[in-house]
Amino acid sequence: MSLEQLKADVAECVALLEQAKSARVKGALTQAKAEAEREIINLEIKARLAAERKAGAETKRYLHELTDYGWDQSPKFIKLFITLPGVQNCAEEAVTVNYTEHSLQLHVSDLNGKDFGLSVNNLLYGIDVEKSYRKLKTDMVAIYLKKVDEGQNWDVLTSIQKRLKQKQDSELSKDSDNPEGALVNIMKKMYNSGDSKTKQLIAKAWTESQDKARFGPETGGLGNLGDL
Incomplete structure (x- = not known):
């Protein structure tokens, strides 16, 4: 499915959610919207990687999938800590995080000739996409997920x-x-x-x-x- 169609699907889900009254219908629409948003993110990442290859990168880079990280929480944020030696030397635009209400995808481009990615899906509760952000620290990416319900305790992450x-x-x-x-x-x-x-x-x-x-x-x- 094309990126334009997926974005149209998300917009339609948003419009229908505003009209939906049944909790069951709202749940189905929310799930459909989240799935479309994940597909959009995946397509955008693939498009960015394809563009980088087309631009004539001298060395072919493979995406290394990350699975290890630590997490903690405060009353307002869920905090993820991903160790990546030397990541503080990357350009700001080389380290991106895409968020949906219940997921995040981290992409680090050309760190010592390698690309890195991390996906965390099915977050336990909703996050505020607009107020979530990341910071680059020495040998670490810190991601701050803004809780929709401040003060809510997450006993697990997903x-x-x-x-x-x-x-x-x-x-x-x-x-x-x-x-x-x-x-x-x-x-x-x-x-x-x-x-x-x-x-x-x-x-x-x-x-x-x-x-x-x-x-x-x-x-x-x-x-x-x-x-x-």
């Missing part, structure tokens, strides 16, 4: 993490005599039903949990599920 936690609590309550086995079953179900990115992140979390069992709690655990 809705998928929330569902996983709920499944975990439910399974553990059913099998209180064997909590480790119940947790293994949860991870298997999530892995088998997930997409490739979800499988990658669950595998990473599982490996870290095994390290934790062998070497102690400081090595990590199943709570670290990247941008799930």
Whole structure:
């Protein structure tokens, strides 16, 4: 689908949302709008990369997908911290973040001859796109997501993490005599039903949990599920 058509779809969703009264209809329209916005962002990133290649970059650059980051929160903001050595030397326009109400996409262009990208989808609650921003720090990109509801506590970062936690609590309550086995079953179900990115992140979390069992709690655990 073309960029123009996707933008037209977003505009139509916005217009219909203003008229919708049913919560179910509003939810469907909001989801359709978010999906169209994500497609727009992906097309824009691809177009920018294509333009850079066409301009005759001397070295072909590949997009390196980032999965590791830290996050914290204040009453007003969710804060993400992405470590990238030397990123403070990039031009301001080389580090962009595109936001939707429930997602963000970071793109870093030509950092030591490489491009980097990070996508975090299905944020637990809505963010204010206009008031969200990023800062370049020494060896780090800090992203500040403005909470729509100030003071609201996010116990996890994404809705998928929330569902996983709920499944975990439910399974553990059913099998209180064997909590480790119940947790293994949860991870298997999530892995088998997930997409490739979800499988990658669950595998990473599982490996870290095994390290934790062998070497102690400081090595990590199943709570670290990247941008799930």
